[in-house]
Amino acid sequence: MPQTTVNLRSLFLLSPDVIFLNHGSFGACPREVFTEYQRWQLELEINPVEFLGRRSGELLLYARTALGKFLGARPQDLVFISNSTAGVNAIAKSLKLKPGDEVLSTDHEYGACDNTWELVCREQGATYVKAAIPLPFDSVSFCDRVWQKVTPRTRLIFFSHITSATAVPFPAQELCARARAARILTMVDGAHAPGLIDLDLEKLGADFYVGNCHKWLMAPKGSAFLYARESAQPLAQGLVTSWGYSERTALNADQEAYAGRETFERRHQWQGTRDIAAFLAVPAALEFRRKYGWERMRAECRTLAALTQERILAANGLAPVVSGDDILQMLAIPVPRAGAERLQKWLFNERRIEVPVTAFGDMAFVRISVQAYTTQAELDALVSALAEFYKDKGNS
Ligand SMILES: Cc1ncc(COP(=O)(O)O)c(C=O)c1O
Numbered sequence: 142m143p144q145t146t147v148n149l150r151s152l153f154l155l156s157p158d159v160i161f162l163n164h165g166s167f168g169a170c171p172r173e174v175f176t177e178y179q180r181w182q183l184e185l186e187i188n189p190v191e192f193l194g195r196r197s198g199e200l201l202l203y204a205r206t207a208l209g210k211f212l213g214a215r216p217q218d219l220v221f222i223s224n225s226t227a228g229v230n231a232i233a234k235s236l237k238l239k240p241g242d243e244v245l246s247t248d249h250e251y252g253a254c255d256n257t258w259e260l261v262c263r264e265q266g267a268t269y270v271k272a273a274i275p276l277p278f279d280s281v282s283f284c285d286r287v288w289q290k291v292t293p294r295t296r297l298i299f300f301s302h303i304t305s306a307t308a309v310p311f312p313a314q315e316l317c318a319r320a321r322a323a324r325i326l327t328m329v330d331g332a333h334a335p336g337l338i339d340l341d342l343e344k345l346g347a348d349f350y351v352g353n354c355h356k357w358l359m360a361p362k363g364s365a366f367l368y369a370r371e372s373a374q375p376l377a378q379g380l381v382t383s384w385g386y387s388e389r390t391a392l393n394a395d396q397e398a399y400a401g402r403e404t405f406e407r408r409h410q411w412q413g414t415r416d417i418a419a420f421l422a423v424p425a426a427l428e429f430r431r432k433y434g435w436e437r438m439r440a441e442c443r444t445l446a447a448l449t450q451e452r453i454l455a456a457n458g459l460a461p462v463v464s465g466d467d468i469l470q471m472l473a474i475p476v477p478r479a480g481a482e483r484l485q486k487w488l489f490n491e492r493r494i495e496v497p498v499t500a501f502g503d504m505a506f507v508r509i510s511v512q513a514y515t516t517q518a519e520l521d522a523l524v525s526a527l528a529e530f531y532k533d534k535g536n537s
Pocket residue numbers: 165166223224225226227250251253254301303304305330332333353365
């Protein structure tokens with residue numbers, strides 16, 4: 142376990158009754174970050190007009206500047222959104238696809254994002270094309286496999302930075318560079334990436350990048366960002382059309398500062414009255430990570446995830462789907478397919494272990510998340526529970 146004198150689990154609000162190995166789905170917000178989130182909500186309610194009308198622009202800029210520093214992006218290239226799904230929708234619905242155009246993706250994408258692109262393509266007479274990326278994952282051949290599906294009609298390539306069901310890190314920078322050279326737009330779905338891997342968005346070079354702060358950055362739910370490269374910003378419309386779209390009388394002081402300028406930030410930031418407390422708590426989440434040395438602990442969590450995988454695979458005889466540097470602290474560990482539909486429920490109902498069981502093709506996985514608060518005893522409990530589940534012949 143990470144070497145620290147602090148009981149890290151006690152810093153979180155997580156129920157002690159559950160072995161929580163699913164940080165990946167919805168994150169977990171530390172108590173002190175959650176307190177800061179609630180403090181912002183209270184401050185808003187004490188003086189709503191002062192807060193939303195006069196201060197929100199400056200407060201959001203502060204939060205975006207802190208986040209931008211962490212992500213390697215300028216604050217004017219980032220806007221807060223509620224979740225990655227919303228960011229994917231904003232871009233998919235902004236693009237003016239023509240009949241015959243193609244949006245290229247992979248067969249590892251998150252279902253909600255697939256739904257978005259399928260709908261947008263269907264409505265505009267375009268085609269959503271999938272490149273097959275087989276497992277075990279081979280990062281060297283990834284770009285070529287995607288590129289085999291590029292045609293003169295490819296308008297945009299959409300792909301996960303870290304896949305959902307299979308927890309595979311795709312080499313985003315390489316694919317974005319190749320697409321840029323071919324004048325094809327890129328959108329990276331980095332829902333899991335912030336906090337799980339190091340990010341430098343300017344270097345990464347995507348036209349659009351969406352990421353969650355409420356997963357591995359441990360910010361409150363409803364905090365995420367959409368990044369757009371300066372050259373791509375005119376293409377990105379907000380999901381909500383509001384004050385940022387005209388020179389009409391400004392709604393508040395923040396809007397007045399931008400009067401007459403239609404910027405990416407202005408189009409996306411003001412979406413009508415809403416609770417911005419989760420966005421404003423992002424700097425506190427970044428400070429939490431710094432204070433407790435979360436970056437340092439990440440390497441230890443990866444090692445633990447890899448060791449847990451070794452034990453599980455030694456028992457079931459299956460092969461890993463990622464190796465070496467592609468092993469992250471969120472790791473999809475292969476388990477026998479037979480019985481896998483029952484496994485997640487059984488682990489939770491019988492052992493109080495919260496862990497997703499995912500599938501890809503004919504493979505099944507337990508997708509563990511080892512966070513700095515995870516204990517060795519909790520991972521041991523998973524290893525023994527799996528052994529017990531599969532010993533029962535009814536499950537294999
Ligand atoms: C790869 C990927 N993209 C998008 C999402 C959607 O994230 P959100 O629910 O925050 O919109 C997820 C959620 O886990 C995901 O795994």
